[in-house]
Amino acid sequence: MPGKFTMEDLKQRLQERQHKLTTQRQTVLEVFLSHPGEHLSAEDVYGILRGKPLDIGLATVYRSLELLAELSILQKMEFGDGCSRYELGSALPEAHQHHHLICLKCGRVIEFSDDLLDELEKDVAQKSGFQIVDHQVKFFGYCKECQ
Amino acid sequence: MPGKFTMEDLKQRLQERQHKLTTQRQTVLEVFLSHPGEHLSAEDVYGILRGKPLDIGLATVYRSLELLAELSILQKMEFGDGCSRYELGSALPEAHQHHHLICLKCGRVIEFSDDLLDELEKDVAQKSGFQIVDHQVKFFGYCKECQ
């Protein structure tokens, strides 16, 4: 189980780039901390925060998500459902080996962990001259319930 | 070099689903046949066809792309540039092993072929109970020019 981000991590990374630690940014991070393993869209986050003490604007949600992704706290991804989704990364840079199984029938997205890809990444880097910093793998198929 | 689609293949697959072989659908397929290895968006296709004898509507381009993807003639993919892109699949169902290297600086997308993923796919299928029909792999990094 890799280490999760804390508010202290957030504060630190923001300061490094002369950004401010605002209530809104903290709140957005808290949403992800309290929804582990979910792939939330901007609308999802906005919906979760509706009616809560802090009434955040949708535009601010978008701006916060973008910033948190730049700080490598969140990872941005597309599952082909028309909107960008984000998930919490690990605080440990080398521990991002998770793939996604996307069911073509019900749309469910299941996480899957595996390290076989390290080998492939090295192979690709060597053959192509690319300096690889990250990868994303998606498998499309049918989940147990939909087969 | 895997076999490419022909107009005959298109006709056949359309008929199987009681769809009609229209000039527009043929023309869209021709664009992909004459632009091998490119990842074209709807706007790209529309632009390529502008001024050509057949003046196709943008909405029809979108509808044709969607249909060709349903028929497994094209494959739909997202590179994070705000629009869906398509590329011609192989006529041979088992020969779709191509990955994409996406440069984080210049946005260039480079194709890369490798078969190491077959093993991973089988492994994932067995452990998860998913029936896998396709996969997509994206590597993010910096190309030779941008390093």
Added chain:
DNA sequence: TTTTCTGCAAACGATTTGCATACAC
């Protein structure tokens, strides 16, 4: 106090849709 952020509403760009006409079968 200075700079960065937020909220709102308007702007935007990609994609979809309604509907009357045109075409494939």
Added chain:
DNA sequence: GTGTATGCAAATCGTTTGCAGAAAA
């Protein structure tokens, strides 16, 4: 002929932006 497809324009949806007021440093 009948049913599907097209073209156009309007509608939609996710996302971005301009700007004045609010909050962090």
